[in-house]
Amino acid sequence: MTAVVAVSILLSLLLPLSLSCPKGCVCDGRAKVVDCRGRGLYDIPRHLQPDTLELHLQDNRIRGLGSMAFRDTPLLRVLDLSNNSITSVSPSTLLGLRGLQRLSLASNALRELDRRLLGPIRSLSHLDLSHNSLTGLPGAMGESLRNLSQLGLAHNRLQRLDKSLLENLEGLGHLSLRGNPWRCDCQVIGLKLWLETFLFRGGVVDEVSCSQPEEMKDKDLQNVPYQLFHSCMTTSYNYLFSNIHHLESDRSNRGHTHGNTHGPLGMGEGYGGGGSGLPECEPKQRPRPVNLRHAIATVIVTGVVCGIVLMMMLAAAVYGCAYAALMAKYQRELKKSEATSKGDHGSADEKEPLENAIA
Numbered sequence: 001m002t003a004v005v006a007v008s009i010l011l012s013l014l015l016p017l018s019l020s021c022p023k024g025c026v027c028d029g030r031a032k033v034v035d036c037r038g039r040g041l042y043d044i045p046r047h048l049q050p051d052t053l054e055l056h057l058q059d060n061r062i063r064g065l066g067s068m069a070f071r072d073t074p075l076l077r078v079l080d081l082s083n084n085s086i087t088s089v090s091p092s093t094l095l096g097l098r099g100l101q102r103l104s105l106a107s108n109a110l111r112e113l114d115r116r117l118l119g120p121i122r123s124l125s126h127l128d129l130s131h132n133s134l135t136g137l138p139g140a141m142g143e144s145l146r147n148l149s150q151l152g153l154a155h156n157r158l159q160r161l162d163k164s165l166l167e168n169l170e171g172l173g174h175l176s177l178r179g180n181p182w183r184c185d186c187q188v189i190g191l192k193l194w195l196e197t198f199l200f201r202g203g204v205v206d207e208v209s210c211s212q213p214e215e216m217k218d219k220d221l222q223n224v225p226y227q228l229f230h231s232c233m234t235t236s237y238n239y240l241f242s243n244i245h246h247l248e249s250d251r252s253n254r255g256h257t258h259g260n261t262h263g264p265l266g267m268g269e270g271y272g273g274g275g276s277g278l279p280e281c282e283p284k285q286r287p288r289p290v291n292l293r294h295a296i297a298t299v300i301v302t303g304v305v306c307g308i309v310l311m312m313m314l315a316a317a318v319y320g321c322a323y324a325a326l327m328a329k330y331q332r333e334l335k336k337s338e339a340t341s342k343g344d345h346g347s348a349d350e351k352e353p354l355e356n357a358i359a
Helices: 002-020 140-145 165-166 186-200 237-251 292-359
Strands: 027-028 033-035 055-056 078-080 100-102 124-127 150-152 173-174 208-212
Touching: 140 165, 165 186
Parallel strands: 033 055, 055 078, 078 100, 100 124, 124 150, 150 173
Antiparallel strands: 027 033
């Protein structure tokens, strides 16, 4: 009887342990790590402990990620799904993983990602999306990438990146962009400007090798002089810097005429109603390097000087108004005193004839 009880207790202790680790996986109960790499899995394993912190599923045959695929492990910090065959990811796949810090979806067959994928996740520091077929990233996803320190986008099909996405990468330190067919036309100036700021802050980036147009093929965007984008007067974010460069280069090229009457970009056709989108930027024959920081410094100094002049004008206006008010008050008081003195003299003159008549 005692032996039966002992066996029952032992089974009751071992049964949860056997259910907590999926078949074929290796589980570390102390570190709360589940390693299922290279097990030929077609789906996310079940029977995972809810306190699991790391889940390694790389080198399997997973093809898709459904809604709330990791609802059994809400405390996940590290999730590695690299080197699978994933073609689709549900917008709610990661729902509930608020503390996720590292996510790898590298070496899959992803063509796009939904803007809701990362949802309320704000703690993500490492995101690897390299070696896929992504043609872009939604700008709205940037809200979840503010704390990102490393981003891998190498070897995809990216031609440009959304401006709103770039502006949200405030804490980024390392960026991988190599192996993408970057289209170095007018619309890539925003990326070039952002990269210069990123590098100035101490960030690390590999390369942005242009594939189009043909004249810029295999050139690193970081080394392409701004004069090649001389006529790309796009709106808002890029216009000011492009215009500064235009004025500086125009000063040095004054008197030089170009053979093409439509301009280097064929603007007679591109900016009208018949073109489709913005024109490509054709390179100049004699590109000259331009110091962008010098141009920015010029704008800053001009702004400071204008600000000082404006403050001086404002101070002069305030002084003038105050002086005019004081003078007006003085004039009113002076007129009032004069009127009072005249009234006193008038009453005295009327009193004197009356006294004479009585006498």
